[in-house]
Amino acid sequence: MAILQVDKLHFSYGEREVLRGIDFTINKNMVIGIIGANGSGKTTLLKNISGYLTSTYGNVFVLGKNIKDFTIKEKAKYIGYVPQDIVYDFEFSCYDVVMMGRIPYLKRFQSEKKEDRDIVRECMEITNTWQFKDKSIKELSGGERQRVYIARALAQKARILLMDEPVSHLDIKYQVEILSLVKDLSLKGILVIIVLHDINLASQFCDEIFIMKEGKIIASGSPGNVLTLNNIKSAFSIDVEVFENPITHTPYVIPSLNGKEQLKVV
Amino acid sequence: MRRFKGLLALLVVFALMFSLAACSTNNATKPQDTSQTATETVKTQFPLKVTDFLGREVTIEKEPQRIVSLAPSTTELIYALGAGNKVVGVTDFDNYPPEVKNVPKVGGFKGPNVEAITAQKPDIIFASTLSGKEQMESLEKMGIPVVMLEAKNIDQIYQSIKIIGQITGTEKKGEEIIKEMQDKIKEINDKVKNLPKVSVFYLVSLDGNWTSGKGTFIDELINLAGGKNVAEDVNGWAQYSVEELVKKNPDVIITSPHAGDVKDIKNMAGYKDTNAVKNDKVFVISNDDIISRASNRIVLGLEEIAKFLHPEAFK
Amino acid sequence: MGVKKGIYFGTAFSLLVFTMILSISAGAVKIPLQEILNVFLGGGSETSRTIILNLRFPRAIESAIVGMGLSVVGTFFQGLLRNPMADPYVLGVSSGAAFGATIAIILGLGIFGLSFMAFITSLMTVFFVYTISKTGTRVSMTTMLLAGIAISAFMSAIISLMMLLNHDEFSQIVFWTMGGFSLINWNHVAYSTPVILIGSFVMYVFSRDVNAILTGEEVAEHLGVNTELVKKIILITGSLVTATAVSVGGIIGFVGLIVPHISRLIVGPDNRILVPFSAISGAIFLTFADLLARIILKPMEIPIGIITAAFGGPFFLYLLIKSKQKSEGM
Numbered sequence: 001m002a003i004l005q006v007d008k009l010h011f012s013y014g015e016r017e018v019l020r021g022i023d024f025t026i027n028k029n030m031v032i033g034i035i036g037a038n039g040s041g042k043t044t045l046l047k048n049i050s051g052y053l054t055s056t057y058g059n060v061f062v063l064g065k066n067i068k069d070f071t072i073k074e075k076a077k078y079i080g081y082v083p084q085d086i087v088y089d090f091e092f093s094c095y096d097v098v099m100m101g102r103i104p105y106l107k108r109f110q111s112e113k114k115e116d117r118d119i120v121r122e123c124m125e126i127t128n129t130w131q132f133k134d135k136s137i138k139e140l141s142g143g144e145r146q147r148v149y150i151a152r153a154l155a156q157k158a159r160i161l162l163m164d165e166p167v168s169h170l171d172i173k174y175q176v177e178i179l180s181l182v183k184d185l186s187l188k189g190i191l192v193i194i195v196l197h198d199i200n201l202a203s204q205f206c207d208e209i210f211i212m213k214e215g216k217i218i219a220s221g222s223p224g225n226v227l228t229l230n231n232i233k234s235a236f237s238i239d240v241e242v243f244e245n246p247i248t249h250t251p252y253v254i255p256s257l258n259g260k261e262q263l264k265v266v
Numbered sequence: 267m268r269r270f271k272g273l274l275a276l277l278v279v280f281a282l283m284f285s286l287a288a289c290s291t292n293n294a295t296k297p298q299d300t301s302q303t304a305t306e307t308v309k310t311q312f313p314l315k316v317t318d319f320l321g322r323e324v325t326i327e328k329e330p331q332r333i334v335s336l337a338p339s340t341t342e343l344i345y346a347l348g349a350g351n352k353v354v355g356v357t358d359f360d361n362y363p364p365e366v367k368n369v370p371k372v373g374g375f376k377g378p379n380v381e382a383i384t385a386q387k388p389d390i391i392f393a394s395t396l397s398g399k400e401q402m403e404s405l406e407k408m409g410i411p412v413v414m415l416e417a418k419n420i421d422q423i424y425q426s427i428k429i430i431g432q433i434t435g436t437e438k439k440g441e442e443i444i445k446e447m448q449d450k451i452k453e454i455n456d457k458v459k460n461l462p463k464v465s466v467f468y469l470v471s472l473d474g475n476w477t478s479g480k481g482t483f484i485d486e487l488i489n490l491a492g493g494k495n496v497a498e499d500v501n502g503w504a505q506y507s508v509e510e511l512v513k514k515n516p517d518v519i520i521t522s523p524h525a526g527d528v529k530d531i532k533n534m535a536g537y538k539d540t541n542a543v544k545n546d547k548v549f550v551i552s553n554d555d556i557i558s559r560a561s562n563r564i565v566l567g568l569e570e571i572a573k574f575l576h577p578e579a580f581k
Numbered sequence: 582m583g584v585k586k587g588i589y590f591g592t593a594f595s596l597l598v599f600t601m602i603l604s605i606s607a608g609a610v611k612i613p614l615q616e617i618l619n620v621f622l623g624g625g626s627e628t629s630r631t632i633i634l635n636l637r638f639p640r641a642i643e644s645a646i647v648g649m650g651l652s653v654v655g656t657f658f659q660g661l662l663r664n665p666m667a668d669p670y671v672l673g674v675s676s677g678a679a680f681g682a683t684i685a686i687i688l689g690l691g692i693f694g695l696s697f698m699a700f701i702t703s704l705m706t707v708f709f710v711y712t713i714s715k716t717g718t719r720v721s722m723t724t725m726l727l728a729g730i731a732i733s734a735f736m737s738a739i740i741s742l743m744m745l746l747n748h749d750e751f752s753q754i755v756f757w758t759m760g761g762f763s764l765i766n767w768n769h770v771a772y773s774t775p776v777i778l779i780g781s782f783v784m785y786v787f788s789r790d791v792n793a794i795l796t797g798e799e800v801a802e803h804l805g806v807n808t809e810l811v812k813k814i815i816l817i818t819g820s821l822v823t824a825t826a827v828s829v830g831g832i833i834g835f836v837g838l839i840v841p842h843i844s845r846l847i848v849g850p851d852n853r854i855l856v857p858f859s860a861i862s863g864a865i866f867l868t869f870a871d872l873l874a875r876i877i878l879k880p881m882e883i884p885i886g887i888i889t890a891a892f893g894g895p896f897f898l899y900l901l902i903k904s905k906q907k908s909e910g911m
Contacts, residue, residue: 087796092795096851194605432800505882509875510609512636523750536631
């Protein structure tokens with residue numbers, strides 16, 4: 001049984017078709033990076049996988065079951081979602097925020113049990129956020145905040161973790177920190193699908209990459225197979241030179257000078 | 267933005283409270299007695315200097331032919347004096363006499379409209395304290411004399427009549443009206459002054475339980491009509507405690523046609539237990555203008571109230 | 582924290598009981614404590630009985646209930662709209678109620694007709710605001726907020742127009758909107774108490790969901806919260822409670838805005854604790870405000886909106902400064 005199967009997926013916002021036929025199957029836990037130009041449908045794909053949006057045609061199967069047949073609470077037990085823009089204009093402590101991850105398991109009037117508290121602690125320790133438990137989330141740095149949100153998704157005991165550009169606005173230290181953590185999680189039995197802006201980060205940390213263009217996946221596979229001149233030119237309309245990252249031995253992409261265009265290095 | 271709206275609402279409430287307080291407190295200075303000037307000359311000489319209710323000395327160059335009245339009470343007096351044909355502008359609130367329906371409206375509940383006023387080319391404006399200081403000042407700067415009248419009791423109504431009479435050259439008629447009023451008031455008061463005083467509560471509006479306290483016309487009329495206003499322990503227009511009303515236990519309740527349903531009043535907690543409701547002595551005045559407007563029709567209001575309080579004296 | 586919570590709630594509840602007793606014992610007419618006791622024991626003079634049992638008692642209860650209702654709705658609307666400036670009237674309930682009241686006054690429908698009209702039109706207004714803010718199956722809270730403001734402005738204009746064309750009723754309409762509990766009797770208590778209590782409880786049930794929504798609607802749904810259902814329920818119930826409060830007490834400002842904030846500064850943002858605390862605090866606040874409104878200048882009564890603004894505003898500022906000092910001192 002596949003962990004995640006997406007079958008002839010189409011989605012339209014009103015008249016505008018954004019996903020034009022997405023097909024893929026994932027059988028192993030890994031980190032999958034989705035890259036593509038803005039507007040190619042990356043976020044929409046993520047939200048269709050999570051079931052937040054309902055496909056206009058086609059289906060999504062999580063562990064063999066059609067996502068349309070899940071209740072909202074059930075979905076939350078299988079899929080964790082960390083959005084692009086994190087709201088943090090509230091006064092909850094980090095502990096409270098992570099505890100919200102246990103909502104799918106709590107009945108309406110049920111209070112949190114010891115089991116919930118243990119899980120929260122565990123997730124916060126894995127993400128190295130336990131020391132912030134009593135602090136207000138407003139007081140944390142961007143990277144620390146991100147980790148708290150990941151801890152929350154973990155507290156959901158999700159099988160699939162979806163993340164939408166989690167590191168785009170973070171310092172490089174935190175970018176590496178978060179992506180390493182995420183890689184680690186995939187080794188612990190979680191399928192991570194992450195939308196990334198930076199091709200090289202994707203190349204470095206992802207086991208597989210999907211390149212999206214205009215609502216379709218134009219290439220999927222290991223970074224080495226996928227990050228070719230043609231694919232990148234097709235998806236991003238830019239010429240690049242591909243080198244090998246000496247540390248990870250995965251492709252390292254650099255925009256190239258093309259005679260007529262001068263690229264200034266700032 | 268919500269906070270601003272809350273502040274704005276607060277300002278409106280304050281403005282309303284203060285304007286209601288201003289309506290009632292007796293702070294208009296008593297005008298200088300101009301009757302002396304009037305008796306010295308047989309016919310008014312123009313240019314005329316009058317002192318209005320704010321103590322301002324206003325010079326009127328010649329007898330006005332185009333009058334704007336910004337207070338319904340003043341409008342009534344002008345017509346009563348026979349100068350109604352000279353009125354060229356009134357407010358939305360004017361409703362008496364019926365002729366004013368056809369007179370152009372130059373002001374409403376947002377205050378006087380300076381443009382509309384000047385469009386009528388008036389040569390005098392009768393205003394009240396509600397007329398807006400800035401608007402009146404700008405009209406004066408245009409050379410139009412503004413006379414402020416604000417009668418708070420019957421004596422001051424007589425003063426208003428005298429001033430308007432002087433200005434419109436109708437002093438003789440004015441004296442007649444004053445005498446009529448005085449005679450009628452004496453007639454009514456004589457009938458009731460030796461009768462035991464009846465305790466009265468006047469209800470302005472059921473919402474908020476508003477009444478007319480000390481210093482209002484209604485208060486004065488109640489006293490002249492052989493009654494005692496139970497709400498004389500508050501000044502002007504005020505929300506009155508229903509508890510206190512129960513304690514005072516009025517014999518008669520008089521209400522305006524716009525106060526609320528009389529049935530509701532009779533069933534109201536507190537009201538239910540008053541002598542007035544128990545003895546079915548809840549009366550509705552026919553018209554609240556005749557008891558709150560500073561015009562000569564105030565005697566009609568007095569008569570109605572007196573009949574409510576002492577019906578036996580008027581058989 | 583458990584002990585602290587206990588202290589806060591214990592204190593708040595005691596304060597509520599104290600305020601209620603005070604509200605029944607004090608008033609424009611001085612009635613000695615002994616006489617008050619007599620009344621509750623079945624005796625006392627007829628005047629005292631009327632005042633205590635038919636005037637002060639229902640009034641104390643009603644001001645507490647309305648204070649509670651407005652505060653609970655304010656708390657939930659601030660959470661749902663994720664906007665600290667939200668209050669129970671933000672979606673058009675107050676302007677809708679004023680519109681209905683204006684029509685009722687002009688048509689001379691009497692007191693219960695007025696309450697009924699105000700109630701109906703306020704709900705219709707919120708329904709209208711909700712409908713125009715819907716896109717497909719979802720409704721955006723931001724759009725509702727903006728629509729509520731726009732509709733309120735529009736209705737105010739219509740009301741002004743109606744007042745202009747109906748001079749005679751002008752002052753009555755103004756008096757109604759000013760709000761207050763001058764003529765509360767047991768009928769008001771009878772129909773408003775169950776609606777407000779049940780409504781508040783229904784909303785309370787969704788406290789944890791609203792906690793999650795505070796961290797983002799999309800995120801909340803991904804956490805298993807049925808956000809659209811929660812929004813609908815809170816909006817409907819909140820509007821019912823507010824409409825009821827307005828139909829008995831008129832439009833009383835500041836309570837629904839300030840009490841949740843003050844409560845939040847004391848017990849924190851978790852709605853499961855905040856909502857009951859707001860409820861009690863709101864009851865205390867409004868009952869006390871009503872008491873002041875009727876004894877400060879007795880026997881004259883001050884419009885209650887002035888009291889809530891005059892005391893609510895500065896007290897809130899004081900708490901804000903104190904909490905600012907606390908966080909800066911850290």
